[in-house]
Each structure stands twice: as C-alpha cells, then as structure tokens.
Amino acid sequence: MGLLLGSWLFFLPLTILILLVIAASALTWSENKTRVSGKQGLILYACILLGVGYWLLDAGKHNGVDLPFHAGQREMTLSGVVTAPVEHGPGRVTMVVAVESVEQDTGSRQVRGNLRLTWLPCKFGDECEPDTDVFRGDRVKVRARIRQPFGTRNPGGFDYGAYLRDRGIHAVAFVRGPDRIQVQPPGVFDVEARVWSQIDRWRNQVRQAAIATLRQPARGLFLGMIVGEQNDIHPDVRDDFMTTGTVHIISISGSHLGLLAFVSFLGVRGMTRRMPARWLERLSCVLTPKQLAVLVTIPMVLFYTLLSGAHVATVRSLLMILLYLFAVWIGHERQILIALGIAALFTTLSDPKAIYDLSFQLSYVSVLAIALVFRWGKSDFEEEEMPQSVMVRLKHWAKQYALMTLAATVGTVPLVAYYFNQVAWLGIFANAVVVPLVGLLVVPLGLGASMIVLLGGLDQLPFGWVHQEIMNGLTSVVGMMATVPGAKWHVASPAIFAMAGFYLCLMVALLSQKLALRVISGSALILFLLWWVWSPRNVFEDDALRVTFLDVGQGDATVLELPGGETILVDGGAAYERWDIGRMVVGPYLWDQGIRRLTHVIATHPQLDHVGGLSWIIANFEIDHYWSNGIQRTNRFYQRLHDALEKKGLVERIAWEGEAMIKEGPCRLVSLNPPLAENGSTLHELRGHELNNLSVVLSVTCGKHSILLTADAEVEALTRLIHHPLVKSATVVKIPHHGAKSSLNRRWIQRLDAETAVVSAGRRNRYGHPAPVVLRAYDHMNIYRTDSGGAIVLSMKLDSGDSLIRRTTDRKPVPLELSNYSPGREWENVSRLWRIWVRNV
Numbered sequence: 001m002g003l004l005l006g007s008w009l010f011f012l013p014l015t016i017l018i019l020l021v022i023a024a025s026a027l028t029w030s031e032n033k034t035r036v037s038g039k040q041g042l043i044l045y046a047c048i049l050l051g052v053g054y055w056l057l058d059a060g061k062h063n064g065v066d067l068p069f070h071a072g073q074r075e076m077t078l079s080g081v082v083t084a085p086v087e088h089g090p091g092r093v094t095m096v097v098a099v100e101s102v103e104q105d106t107g108s109r110q111v112r113g114n115l116r117l118t119w120l121p122c123k124f125g126d127e128c129e130p131d132t133d134v135f136r137g138d139r140v141k142v143r144a145r146i147r148q149p150f151g152t153r154n155p156g157g158f159d160y161g162a163y164l165r166d167r168g169i170h171a172v173a174f175v176r177g178p179d180r181i182q183v184q185p186p187g188v189f190d191v192e193a194r195v196w197s198q199i200d201r202w203r204n205q206v207r208q209a210a211i212a213t214l215r216q217p218a219r220g221l222f223l224g225m226i227v228g229e230q231n232d233i234h235p236d237v238r239d240d241f242m243t244t245g246t247v248h249i250i251s252i253s254g255s256h257l258g259l260l261a262f263v264s265f266l267g268v269r270g271m272t273r274r275m276p277a278r279w280l281e282r283l284s285c286v287l288t289p290k291q292l293a294v295l296v297t298i299p300m301v302l303f304y305t306l307l308s309g310a311h312v313a314t315v316r317s318l319l320m321i322l323l324y325l326f327a328v329w330i331g332h333e334r335q336i337l338i339a340l341g342i343a344a345l346f347t348t349l350s351d352p353k354a355i356y357d358l359s360f361q362l363s364y365v366s367v368l369a370i371a372l373v374f375r376w377g378k379s380d381f382e383e384e385e386m387p388q389s390v391m392v393r394l395k396h397w398a399k400q401y402a403l404m405t406l407a408a409t410v411g412t413v414p415l416v417a418y419y420f421n422q423v424a425w426l427g428i429f430a431n432a433v434v435v436p437l438v439g440l441l442v443v444p445l446g447l448g449a450s451m452i453v454l455l456g457g458l459d460q461l462p463f464g465w466v467h468q469e470i471m472n473g474l475t476s477v478v479g480m481m482a483t484v485p486g487a488k489w490h491v492a493s494p495a496i497f498a499m500a501g502f503y504l505c506l507m508v509a510l511l512s513q514k515l516a517l518r519v520i521s522g523s524a525l526i527l528f529l530l531w532w533v534w535s536p537r538n539v540f541e542d543d544a545l546r547v548t549f550l551d552v553g554q555g556d557a558t559v560l561e562l563p564g565g566e567t568i569l570v571d572g573g574a575a576y577e578r579w580d581i582g583r584m585v586v587g588p589y590l591w592d593q594g595i596r597r598l599t600h601v602i603a604t605h606p607q608l609d610h611v612g613g614l615s616w617i618i619a620n621f622e623i624d625h626y627w628s629n630g631i632q633r634t635n636r637f638y639q640r641l642h643d644a645l646e647k648k649g650l651v652e653r654i655a656w657e658g659e660a661m662i663k664e665g666p667c668r669l670v671s672l673n674p675p676l677a678e679n680g681s682t683l684h685e686l687r688g689h690e691l692n693n694l695s696v697v698l699s700v701t702c703g704k705h706s707i708l709l710t711a712d713a714e715v716e717a718l719t720r721l722i723h724h725p726l727v728k729s730a731t732v733v734k735i736p737h738h739g740a741k742s743s744l745n746r747r748w749i750q751r752l753d754a755e756t757a758v759v760s761a762g763r764r765n766r767y768g769h770p771a772p773v774v775l776r777a778y779d780h781m782n783i784y785r786t787d788s789g790g791a792i793v794l795s796m797k798l799d800s801g802d803s804l805i806r807r808t809t810d811r812k813p814v815p816l817e818l819s820n821y822s823p824g825r826e827w828e829n830v831s832r833l834w835r836i837w838v839r840n841v
Contacts, residue, residue, distance in 0.1 A: 002051015003352050009052065010815045011829050016052075023048060058352045067113040067146060067171050068102060077103040078115065078173075079141045081186075081193065085200060085309030086134050088207065089231030089578070093119045093130055096169065097140060113170040115146060120176040132183050135200035137193030141182040144173040150763050152551045152585055153790030153808045156493050156592045166353055199306050203227055206307065206450045213464035218471030224250045225438065226446035228308035235583070237475060240482040242420065245409065245427015246434045252308040253359065257301050257317045259439030260447070261325070264300050268293040294325045300447075307450060312351070313359035319343050320367070336371045340364065361415055369411025370404050372510045405431050411506070414499040417491050417532055421591040426487045434478060441470055488620075490591045492535040494528075496837035502528045537565075537594035545667065545702040547732070547794045550589060551786040551808065552581045554738065554762030554769070555609035558709060559589065560700060563798060564665045566599040570698065570709055575612030575637060582613030587620060589791075597622040600661055600669070603641070604696040604711035605629050607688075612637045618644040627661065629674050629696050630654035655696045666702055666798055672724055673697035673717055692737060693717040699726040703798030708754070710736040710743075718745040727751060732794065732803070735759040735778060739770020749777050756803065757781040758792050811836060 001023075009016050027041040036044070068076065080099040087094040097115045101108055117140075121130035134140065149172045151160030164172070175181065186193035207229060210222050220232035230251055241247040248255050272280070272289035283292065305318045320343040327339050344364055347354050354360040409428050417423055449461045461467055481487065494502075502525065509521035546561040552573030560568040567590075573581030590598075601623050603611045618626070618641070626645060630652075632638070645652060655661065655671040662669035674694040695711035708730035710718075714737060721727050722745075733754040736743035738761040757778045761769040765787070775783060782805075784792045790808025813829035 002048040002053075003055050003348060003355055004051075005048070006052035006055025006352075007356075009056065011813045012826055012833075013816065013821070014823065014826055015830065020048070020052075054349075055352050066111050067099060067115070068104065068111065074104075075143050075145050077141065077143045078146070079103075079139070080115065082134060082136050082138050082140060083114070085136055085203070085228070085311065087231060088229055091120060091122055092231075093121065093134060095119070095134055095140070097142075099171075114168050116149070116164060116169045116172045117142060117144070118172070118174045119181055120174065121178050121180075131178055132181065133201075133204060134181065134183050135197045135204070137186045137190070137195075137197035137200070139184040139186065141184075142173075142175055142180060144175045144180075146171040146173045147764060148172075152553055152581075154551050154585060154589055155548075155791060155793065155808055155811065157551075157585060157588060157791075166356070199310070202454055203307060203309060206453055209453045209459060209461050212459055213461040214468055214471070217475050218468045221250060221471045221474065222446060222467060225252065225256065225442060226307065226450060228252045228311060228314070231578070235580070237479075240475075240479045242422065243424070243426070243482040243488045244430040244434070244478055245416075245424030246430050246478060248362070249434055249438050252304075252311075252314055253317060253363065255435070256308075256438075256443060257304060257314070257321050259435065260304055260443055261297050261301050261321050263439055263444060264297040265293045265325075265328075268296045291329055294329050298322065298325060303451075304443075304447060307447070312354075313357075313363070316343070316347050316354070316360060317363060319346055320363070336367075336374075340367055340371060358415070358419055362412055365415060366408040366412050369407040369506075372507075373403060373407040402432070405435075413529065413532070414494055414502050418493045418499065421490050421493060421588050423489050423491050423529075423533055425489065426481060426484060430478070430481050433481075434474070437474060437477075442474065445470070489533065490535075490587075490596070491532050492592045492594050493588075494532055498528065535591070535594045543798060545700075545705060545794075545796045545798065547700075547707055547796075548589070549734070549758050549760055549784075549786055549792040550585060551791045552585055552613070552760070552762075554765040554767070555581065555612075556604070556711065556738075556760050557581065557586050557613065558734070558760075559586075559593075560707075561593070561595075562662070562665075562667045562702065564667070566662065566665075566667075567595050567597070568600045568602065568669065568700075569598050569614075569617065570602045571604055571610040571711070572601075572613035572617050574609045575615065575640075580613055580616050582616035586613055586617055590621065595621075598624065600625045600627060602626075602655065602661075602696060602698065603628040604698075604709075605691050605694060606631055606633045606635075606638050606641075607691060607712070608635070608637050610711070611641055615640040615644040618648055618650065623648065623650055625653065625661070626650045627653050627655040627659075627671075627696065629694050630656075631691065631694060655698075668699075668701045670699045670701075670726065671696055672699055672721055672726060673713060675720070689714055689742065692742070697721065699730070701726070701729075702796070704801045705732070705796045705798070705803070706730045707794075708733045710734050712737040712743070714740075714743045715745045718743065718748040722748050722751050728753060730754045731801070732756045732758065733781075735770065735774065735783075737769075738765075738767070739774045740767065741771045741774060744771070744774050744777060746777060752781075755781060756784070756794075756805065758784045759786070761785065761787045763787045 005016050005019060024045055027036065027045055030036045031038050031041045078097070078099050079101045080097040082095045083098045084096040095117050097117050099111055099113050099115050102111050119130065119134075149161040149164040149169055151158070151162065153159055186197055188194075207223060207227050210219055210227070214222055216232070217234055217237045220234060220237065223229040224233050228251075233250060238247065238250065241250050269289045269292070272283070272292055275283070280289075283289075287295070301318060301321055305314050308314050320340065323339040323343050324333070324336065327333050327335055332338075347360065405428055409424070409431075413423060445467065449463065449467065452458065452462050505521040505524040505528070509518050509525060512518050512521070543563050545563060548559040548561075550557040550559065550573070555573040556571040557573045558570040560570070562568070569586070569590075572586050575581060590596075598617075598621050601614065601618065603614055603626075605611075606628070615637070656676045657671060657673055658676075659671040660668065661671065673696060692712040692714045693716045695713050695717065697711060697713055697717065698709040700707040700709070706726065706729050708727060710733065713721075718736065727748070728751060730752060731754055733752055733756070735757050739759045759770045759775075770785065770787075784805065784807065786792060789810070792808075793806045795804040795806075796802070811832055813832050814825070816825055816829070
C-alpha cells in the first residue's frame with residue numbers, strides 16, 4: 001500500500017496526504033475496537049510510510065541519464081556492456097547495453113543510460129545468423145543513431161515506449177549489416193560478467209541445437225518453453241494458446257518452475273519412500289524424504305532458471321518456490337500465505353515498480369487465489385493418511401487440481417480482461433490437458449536433452465524426432481481446442497474501480513464467516529463476470545457521432561461510430577514482422593468500445609501504412625461490407641489481405657466516386673474519389689503518387705456535422721475535388737497524406753470552411769510529416785496531431801454544431817512541482833484518473 005501511494009505522490013500530493021491521515025484514523029479505530037494491538041497498528045502504519053519513502057528513494061536512483069538525444073539524426077559511436085540475456089529472432093539480435101561512453105565529432109565523453117539495441121546482421125529482407133555472437137557480459141562498440149523510446153498512444157491502449165521506460169530503457173537504436181558491432185569478451189577479473197557470459201553461451205548452444213534439429217512450430221515452442229526465447233513463436237500459434245487460456249505455458253514463468261518443482265519433489269519423495277526399510281531407516285537419521293526431495297529439487301529449478309536466461313519474472317518465481325521449499329524443509333509447508341508475502345516483499349524491495357508489472361500481478365494473484373481457496377476449504381484438505389486405492393488417489397488429486405485451476409482462472413479474470421481484452425473461460429478445461437502434458441513430458445524431456453547437449457557438446461538435440469512429435473501434438477491439441485465455438489471471447493477492458501470491487505468481493509466471499517456476506521459477495525462476483533463477458537457498447541450516446549483518429553504511428557486508421565449503431569473502419573495501419581497495428585492497436589480499441597462487428601471496412605488504397613493491419617482485423621471481426629479503390633498489387637501484405645478476404649468470403653466492392661455506402665438513416669457516407677474508370681475495370685500496379693491520387697476520399701455527413709477523410713490524396717486529386725459541395729460543407733477535415741508537401745494544394749485549402757483539421761503521422765517519422773509549410777497553410781483551423789497528442793476522439797451531437805474533442809495525452813495525469821503547485825491542477829489530475837479508473841473513457 002505504501003508503494004502504491006508513493007507512486008502517485010507527485011501527481012496527487014494533497015490526496016495522498018489525506019489518505020495517509022485516513023489510514024492512521026482507521027488503524028486508531030481498529031485499536032480502540034481491539035481488532036489490532038497498538039504495537040501492530042504502529043508497525044502497519046510504519047510499513048505504509050516506509051513504502052512511500054522507498055518509492056521516492058528508488059525514483060531518485062534513475063536520475064542522471066545523460067545520453068545525447070540532442071544529436072538528432074546523426075550517428076555516434078557508443079560503447080558499453082551487455083547487461084541482460086541476448087534475445088534472438090528471425091534475422092535479428094536484440095540486446096540491452098549499459099552505455100558508458102559516446103564518441104561524436106566533438107570528441108569522446110562518459111555517459112550513463114541503458115540502450116535497447118536491435119542488430120539486423122543480414123541484408124534487407126533476409127534471415128540469417130550473425131557471424132559474431134554476442135553474450136551477456138560482453139563489451140560492445142557500435143555506431144548508430146539513438147532515439148528515445150516511444151509507442152502509439154490510444155485510449156486504454158498499450159504504449160510500447162512507456163513499457164520500455166518503466167523497465168529502465170532510456171534509448172533505442174537499430175543497426176543493419178554484418179560488421180556493425182564490435183564485440184569484446186569480459187575481462188579476466190570481471191568475474192560476474194564472465195559467469196553471465198558463460199551462461200548465455202550455454203543457452204546459445206542449446207538454441208543452436210534446437211534450430212538444427214526441429215522444424216516450426218515445434219522449434220518456436222521448444223525455444224520458448226526451455227530456453228526462454230519468445231521471438232520464434234508464430235503469432236497464430238501464440239493466438240491459439242491465448243484463446244485457450246494456456247498462453248502462460250509458452251513463456252517460462254512461475255508455472256514452469258512450479259511444474260518442474262512439483263514433478264521433481266513428488267518423484268524423489270516417492271522413490272525415497274519405496275526404498276528398502278534398512279536404507280530408509282539410515283537415511284532418516286540424516287534427512288527425511290521431504291528434505292531429500294527439497295535438496296534434489298533446488299538444483300533443478302536453479303538450472304532451469306539459468307537456462308531460461310534468469311529474466312526478472314523467472315527469478316521472482318524462483319524466489320517464491322525457494323521460500324516454499326524452505327518452509328517444507330522446516331515443516332511449515334502449509335504457511336503458503338507467509339511464504340507468498342515474504343517473496344512479494346523481497347521482489348518489491350529489489351524493484352518497487354514490480355507492483356505494476358503484469359507478470360508480478362498474474363503470478364502473485366493466481367497463487368494468492370489458490371492459497372485462499374485451500375484455506376477456505378481446509379477441512380477437505382487436511383493431512384490424512386493417503387488412501388491406498390489408486391482410483392481414490394487419482395480422484396483426490398483431480399479434485400485438488402481442478403480446484404487450483406478454477407481458483408487461478410477466476411482470480412486472474414480481471415487482469416487477463418484488462419491486459420488482453422479476453423475472458424479465457426476455456427482455460428479451466430484446457431489447462432487440465434496442457435499443463436500435465438507440459439509438466440510431465442515437455443519440460444523434463446527438454447531439460448534432459450539440454451543437459452545432454454551441454455555435457456556432450458552435441459550440435460543437435462538427442463531424440464529430436466521425439467521432441468518434434470510431442471511439440472506438434474501439443475500445437476495440434478491447442479489449435480483444436482481454440483476452434484471451440486465461443487473460445488475466442490473478447491471483452492472490453494474493465495475499469496480499475498470495477499476490478500478493485502471484484503477482488504474485494506472475492507476476499508469477502510473467501511474469508512468472511514457470515515453466510516449472508518458470502519452469498520452477497522458471491523452474487524456480486526457473478527454480476528461482475530456477466531457484465532464483463534457481455535461488454536455492451538456505450539448505450540448512453542446513441543444520438544451522437546464519434547470519430548476516432550487512432551495513433552498508429554506513420555499510417556492511418558479511423559473509426560466512425562454512427563448514431564444508428566453502424567461502425568466503419570477506414571484503413572488499419574501497417575503490419576510489420578513483429579508489430580501488427582491491427583492486432584496491437586485497432587483490435588483492442590474496438591473491443592474496448594464493445595465493438596465486435598464492423599458494418600463497413602474501407603481500404604483507401606493498397607499501401608502498407610494504410611491496409612497492412614486490415615488482414616488481422618478481417619480475420620478476427622465480423623465484417624458486413626469491404627470496400628477499396630480496386631487497385632491490385634503483388635506485395636506480400638496485399639496478398640495477405642486478399643487471402644483474408646477470400647477466407648472470410650467477403651466480396652471486394654469498389655468505392656467509385658459518387659458511391660453512397662450509407663444513404664439511409666441519420667448519416668450519409670459517400671465516396672468522392674477515385675473517379676470511375678472508363679471501362680469500369682479493376683486497376684493494376686501503379687506508382688506511389690498515382691496510388692495516392694486514386695485513394696478513396698470519403699465524406700461522412702451526420703446532422704450539422706460533415707467529416708472529410710482525404711486518405712493520401714495529392715495535389716492532382718485535390719484539384720479535381722475543389723468545387724465539390726461536400727468539400728465546402730465539411731466541418732472537420734483530415735489533412736491529406738499525413739501532412740506531406742506533395743498534398744499541399746492552397747486553392748483547395750482556401751475552399752474549405754472547416755474549423756477543425758486532424759493530421760495522422762508517426763512521431764519522429766523519417767519523412768518529416770507533417771511538413772511545417774503544410775501546417776502553416778492550415779493555421780486558420782484548430783489542428784490536432786496524432787504524433788503529438790495521440791489518438792484524437794471527436795464526439796458530436798447531431799442536433800448541435802458543437803464538438804467535444806479529446807486527445808489521448810489529455811487523459812494522462814501530469815506530475816506536479818512544488819514550485820507551481822495549486823489545488824486546481826491536482827483536481828485536474830483527479831478528474832483525469834476518475835475518467836480512466838471509474839468511467840474507463
């Protein structure tokens with residue numbers, strides 16, 4: 001609680017002070033009611049204050065980063081040490097470098113900061129392994145352009161830049177070419193670096209053996225579950241595991257270490273108990289079977305942790321398991337809540353920001369839910385003499401396993417819905433199949449093969465065909481379960497206060513001694529779950545038009561929600577090897593709005609930054625109509641789009657000039673461009689500016705509002721539209737072609753009477769969009785930019801000419817400085833958090 005309050009102290013200082021007073025009053029009241037002693041109350045309050053102070057102390061440690069971002073686009077030579085396990089993917093190597101010095105034109109100087117460096121050792125589009133291996137602990141020297149990390153900013157969306165900054169990454173850089181990085185192994189006396197370097201070399205040896213032995217998708221799963229390399233797992237395979245609620249299996253986490261510890265502990269203890277009586281008697285003079293099982297299990301989980309790269313989340317899980325094994329050693333294995341609390345304390349002491357980390361939340365909430373459920377039903381699970389019948393034993397274990405799975409699934413429902421827009425109800429059943437398969441076969445065989453590779457210096461995995469068949473079988477089973485109707489059930493992210501209410505009701509239902517409170521809390525839990533599963537659209541604004549210009553980086557994606565309930569998606573951003581805007585940005589935004597069906601999907605023109613993300617959208621949403629400008633291309637992204645349309649059975653209709661896509665109801669949607677081809681046939685390959693001038697230009701008219709969506713239309717197309725009446729009547733206009741100079745048509749701009757202009761562009765994009773000369777041409781309007789303000793949301797009532805315009809950056813609270821503090825500015829932060837945490841808008 002202290003860390004939580006401390007994290008908001010710079011944003012809500014007066015509010016935090018009031019909450020501290022309330023906490024002191026509550027503890028005093030509890031002392032008067034003899035619920036806690038005076039000593040206990042003092043310790044609890046001291047812990048809260050220590051948490052606040054510790055957060056502030058940790059925040060001060062991260063000051064002093066002095067990487068030279070002011071250098072702009074110039075390359076510089078950076079030197080530093082690799083401080084984390086090196087990640088490999090198809091055609092790329094990613095590492096975290098603690099930069100120590102930088103060389104520029106003015107000379108060399110010492111600096112401090114962490115750089116996430118991505119190295120593409122091959123030519124563009126190729127996939128290969130680098131000639132030079134890089135390992136944790138190595139010193140590297142590279143010449144690159146660095147920039148601050150940033151991502152897309154959308155309502156409730158994932159901000160990759162904030163994610164990196166929270167993990168201590170201060171800069172990012174990309175380099176391409178086989179000779180761009182110079183590597184030097186750690187020095188002889190740098191013991192810690194040499195140890196980590198050797199561990200990384202062992203991991204790489206196992207990785208190379210897996211690559212030489214296994215084919216996809218088995219290779220990606222093996223590397224993910226044994227070595228901790230996630231980048232080789234195919235996105236479709238990952239989606240299947242996500243749908244079935246078993247995604248935790250494909251990345252090494254607490255479940256893997258727990259499974260290994262479980263199998264090892266029970267196996268050693270079982271074999272020990274079956275030893276000859278004389279041997280067992282002699283062993284008992286030194287160790288009990290439980291203690292021997294602990295001694296064998298600890299090296300195994302340590303080996304697995306190191307082989308997986310000893311990532312932060314895995315080390316947290318290791319800490320929890322070691323504490324529990326210690327409790328077993330001293331005979332207090334039923335004190336799991338105490339062990340959990342100690343593990344959480346050590347975790348937050350090493351990294352206070354862990355309280356906001358997804359892996360921390362999922363791990364501790366799931367274990368806490370299991371512990372509370374078993375405590376609630378402890379009468380059923382008290383130690384008793386184990387029945388001798390095998391069937392009765394299996395039934396007893398199956399009952400406990402089912403209860404554990406149910407507790408972990410229900411306990412993490414709000415978190416999974418919040419972060420992944422999904423209720424993975426199928427996980428209750430899928431985990432009963434997948435977890436034993438992974439725990440009893442995949443992990444033990446994978447670790448055994450890895451140990452043989454390391455000890456024998458092998459180039460391939462032993463019994464590779466066995467791993468291939470097991471992984472193929474696992475993929476098939478999960479893929480088959482993912483096809484169950486309703487398995488892929490996406491929901492809106494729940495509000496923070498609703499999640500808090502859910503967990504409060506869950507605690508009362510499990511811990512309260514009063515039947516009435518338990519019944520009420522249980523009923524409230526069911527209502528929470530039903531509401532989240534339903535995730536209805538916002539029915540309180542059925543007379544309003546809402547237009548959202550999403551922040552998709554350098555690209556376009558616009559969502560129109562009409563008063564009649566129709567939803568239109570215009571373009572879907574880009575899709576790259578590891579970053580699909582449709583999957584990562586557009587889809588989650590639609591789910592958060594309760595949208596599962598799109599009335600119209602419109603691809604303005606077949607360029608990657610406009611239609612790359614539409615393939616995923618078409619595959620995962622119900623689509624009524626699909627429109628384009630009719631131009632076909634041979635590029636890979638267009639072929640993916642074409643395949644998605646064929647698979648869904650959608651007919652591609654061409655939005656010629658004058659085509660009325662919506663002509664009934666309160667709104668009209670009309671295409672103003674491209675002009676009808678002379679023979680009405682489909683157009684084929686064209687060059688860039690020709691494609692842009694044949695973009696679909698749209699006019700949306702609802703009541704007193706008219707929105708003009710211009711796609712990438714350039715001067716030629718805009719000249720043709722100058723005298724169109726829907727251009728003159730537009731109240732909101734999207735600036736063409738991301739604000740490029742090639743679309744600057746002053747005569748067309750003078751024709752506009754719009755008061756609001758929106759430009760969609762990526763932050764610090766390499767094209768310099770929007771061009772300053774273009775912004776000056778539109779300076780008589782109110783200009784909103786996605787590169788500086790994130791997503792732009794316009795809400796308009798049909799019977800009023802007024803518009804409510806919100807930028808995503810306006811949603812975020814702002815740190816307050818004591819020098820210019822005012823209660824009014826803090827109240828603004830409170831209002832912003834209220835909209836996010838309570839109303840979820």
